[in-house]
Amino acid sequence: MSDVKKVRIFMTGVGGQGTLTATTLLAQTVLAQGLPVTSGEIHGMAQRGGVVESTVLIGCKSPKIGLGEADILIGFEPMETMRALPYLKQGGLVVSSIEFMPPLAVAMGKQECPAIDDIKKAVSACTDKAYYMANQTIGLEAGAVQSGNVAMLGAVCAAGDLPFGPEALEAAIKANLPEKIQAVNLKALELGVAALNA
Template identity: 60%
Template sequence: MTMQNNQKRMRVYFTGVGGQGTLTATTLLARTALEAGLEVVAGEVHGMAQRGGVVESVMLLGGWRSPKLDLGEADVMLGFEPLETLRGLPYLKKGGAVFSSSDPMPPVSVSLGKAEYPAMNRIKASVCEVAGVCHFIPCRELGIQAGSVQSGNTVLLSAVCASGVLPFGVDALEEAIKKFLPAKLQEVNLKALELGKTALKG
């Protein structure tokens, strides 16, 4: 890693649904960046309660003072649920990178029949109109394949690390998993990491 890449300023936006572990994933990626020698600021985005269970957080790399993100500023978006990826699109910088789960977790309004879940091809088309890099990955499905649906988050983190858009790679994420996750969770998350790398290539 060159010093120039190491000092690159970058904003990463995370969005998902309550209970998915979005904040845990944010913390793991922030710790990965810290271990890679980067300056990191991370935190929740305010206002999630008013948005009906949506969980949003940010990670800023390269010397920011506070975890603040305005519309159109995110270089990278990680969407742990496809509809929330679509809803979070205004935060993405034109030509930014999007890595999203393609496995829907319909909100309560859809479950109650008060709203319709948009077709996946429409979600993908809308996202790829804005994003310069656009990947949709079956994270829940691959998490289950690894041994735990929650490890689907690691699938997504692995894919973004493997893509080269961040100033650190999958090796750094692997080391962070081994260092920061409880021993009983490491094996399944390391399997998910491998599945994430493979999914990106596919």
């Protein structure tokens, strides 16, 4: 256990996006590699529109990630990426959506929605290892909007910061997802890897 490289992954999105499904799938991928994994939901209102935050930790005993401790930040919604930046360690990896799903406060006009350029600027102050994807568009191209999350997981696996690559995620999709949604998610994985390398 002591020779396992510790990787702390912080995931954030809004309810209804499938953040927790993505968390479970990533944890199953880690497990299948024979690596110790802990995952947890930090807090979240899983109803549509609420903030959902979760963690996947490889080789760590605690499921918690403190400020400045996350090696990888996956933001399924850009405003949530910006909100979660304090958890990212300096120089960590960010994979973020560029497509907004504004929270209720923004939709009701009580809060301003930042521009993507502002979010990119905030991220670049923390790290130069950042990738941005139109995950909902990619999901739709693959056949289901929620599969955009798998595209982002594929990009994270291809970025080289995890102790495994996209083929491990592919195997986990085949082993854990219902057969009727496997093809869509495998296509999303392929598109996510391609988007990272574009």
